[in-house]
Amino acid sequence: MTSNDELKKIARFIAEYATCLLASGVHTSRVIRNSCRIGASFGVKIKMSTTHKTIVLTTHDRENANVYTEVVEIPALPINFEYNSELSALSWEAYDTRLTLEELREKYNRIISRPKMSPRLVLFLVGLANASFCKLFGGSWLAVGIVLVATLAGFFTRQQMQRRGINHFIIFTVSAFVSAMSATTALACDSTAEIAIATSVLFLIPGVPLINGVIDIVEGHAVIGCSRLIHAFLIIICITVGLSCPLILFKTSLL
Template sequence: MDIHHRLKELSKFLSDYSTSLMAVGVHSSRIVKTTSRIAESFGFYVDMTIFQKTIIMTLRDKDNTHSYSTVNKIKSMALNFEINSRLSSLSWEAYDEHLSLDELKEKYTEILNKPRLNKWLVLFLVACANASFCRLFTGDWSAMLLVFIATLVGFFVRQQLMERHFNHMFVFVFSAFTASMIACTSLLYHIGNTPEIALGTSVLYLIPGVPLINGVIDIIEGHVLAGTSRLINAALLIICIAIGLSLTLLLFGVETL
């Protein structure tokens, strides 16, 4: 196999690999390091420019006499820390064991095709986590119960809308509205001693923590463009959450939290 063909095949794989990392919630520096590690295992070097929706990559040999460039869109995938970890481990496996490209593709496909956690289990665990947040913010047991129910319904609505490919900003507005509307019953019917805590924490499961953290890390490590775009996207989602919560307050005539 001549060097041009090798560069082309490896570049296509690395382009898919890096966009998958971006999609599941990896910060930019880690994407560059893991992708470069695989390229070095084949004796090549990679230069990357990471944007919010695309990754531009150039794969070249040591003497910079042969190169191949690709532009690939970021995949539409949910955040997944297991895939994140396994794809990162794959880069070390490629570097330490000098895997062939066919072996890499096989392992990569296996990682991406592994079944996700049962969505009903995820729904229950998210509800438990948000109820715990309520308790952390000094909510009483009745507030925790309401937050648990509100999160169950709100996150279920989010799952259903995402499966039907609704715009993700609309999904955040509607999910926040649904959860906060259920939690608002604690204020309307004077349930428990901390109804404000129940209402305020009912939408915390929607907070885009990973984009916020990754955006800050990207900016600190020099990936200013990618970091800024991530922070802007996270800020828009937070505004959507605020809109959903505000609709509940307006609908029920609640003036203050």
């Protein structure tokens, strides 16, 4: 038996939990399963409907007729897989050990406030990744070095713009432009310049929404899946635009 007030508190928590998960790049069916599991740990049924921007959430008690419904907005958060695994584990913990709502919220807050990996380290790792990508495609060592520098420049641009809260379509266009433009230095001195330019923008590819979109669609959440794919395609178009500028400028030397 849960009173109306408790039901509301549970719904509020699950609303926050589910929007955080959806925003940080978790596919829809997992979000719904995790939320229902937490609901079940309180003996409450959860029904939810998700779109790209909002979640409609209803909690109801099976033993009395209490129902509480809420529409919550999904914030724009960066992708975070740590939330994916830790918050999923939290839902199992809640279910298996019957945490109270206070304990649950405390653990949730502790996970949310964990420090993230330092931006410098991420920058360095992404640079190395893209450089080794260039080698995978058969670039020369000189091209690898140029891609490393181009990626560092492009990703640094992206981080700085993200910190200032600029529209992310602009961020992707500008970062792609910066990377591809830096990579065109390879044209002056290297035979594998084409590979260098091609790989310099690949770190921007939105792999997570692409794969999540496909997963959502094949699992039957077609609306949100298509929204994710459309979003990913818009980002790819932005990368294309950013990459096209240097291509038009240097097209004669690329042929």
